[in-house]
Amino acid sequence: MRPRGRFITLEGGEGAGKSSHAARLAEWLKGQGVAVLVTREPGGSPRAETLRRLLLSGRFAAQGPDAEALAFALARADHLAVTIRPALEAGTWVISDRFMDSTHAYQGAAGADPSLLELLDQIVVGFNRPELTLVLDVPADVGLKRTEKRANGPDRFERDAIELHEARRRAFLDIAAREPERCVVIDATGEKAAVAEAICKAVSERLRPGAMGAA
Ligand code: TMP
Secondary structure (H helix, E strand, O other): OOOOOOEEEEEEOOOOOHHHHHHHHHHHHHHOOOOEEEEEOOOOOHHHHHHHHHHHHOOOHHHOHHHHHHHHHHHHHHHHHHHHHHHHHOOOEEEEEOOHHHHHHHHHHOOOOHHHHHHHHHHHHOOOOOOEEEEEEOOHHHHHHHHOOOOOOOOOOOOOOHHHHHHHHHHHHHHHHHOOOOEEEEEOOOOHHHHHHHHHHHHHHHHOHHHHOOO
8 A cells, every 4th residue: 555645735826837836746756756636626526516606606706704714624624535635545645726725815804704714724724734834935026027917807705905915925925834844934935946946945855755755
C-alpha cells in the first residue's frame, strides 16, 4: 500500500498565477516520481463545479458574506468527499488551487462572522487541513492588471473595489504569519520561472517529495 498522499494548497489574490503554478508544480512533482492530482476551489467535483458557476455569477452576493461562506463550505465538503480524500487515501498528492484560506480572506474581508468561518473549518475541513499552503503574494493592482488580459471578463469577485482586494491580500499575509508551520509566502511579482523555482524549493524543503520513492 502506498503511503497517504500529501495535501498542498495554493492561495492568493486575483492574478497571482496560482493556476499555472499549480500545473507547473504538478509536473515537477511527477518528475520526482510522485502521483499528483491538481484540483481547484470552488469546484473540483461535479456538484462543487455547479456551485462554482452560481458563486462566480454573483447569485449568492445579495445574501451577504455569511451566506456566501456557507455556499463555499458546501462546495468544499463535496470536493473533499468526492475528490480530495479519496486521492490522498490512494497515495496521490493533491494540489488545490484555493481552499479554506480563500474563505477567510475573501468572505472574511467582506465582513463574514469570524466565528462562523472557524466553525465551518471545524465541521467541513476537520483533520483534512493542508500540510503546506503556498501564499502567492502580489500587490492587488498588479494582480488585477494581469486578470484584465483574460478573455471572459471579470467575475463577481474580480469586480470588487481595489480596497477590498488589498484587504484580502492582508488577510492572506495575516494567515501566513499566524501559521508559519503550514504557510510559506512566495513573492509572485517576478518572472514566472523564478516564482516556479521558489515554489518547488518550498515544497522540496517542507515535504521532501524525493524521499517518497517512485509512485
Ligand atoms: P478563481 O478560481 O479564478 O480564483 O476564482 C475563484 C473566485 O472565488 C476568486 O475570486 C476567489 C473566490 N473565492 C472566495 O471568495 N471564497 C472561497 O472560499 C474560494 C475558494 C474562492
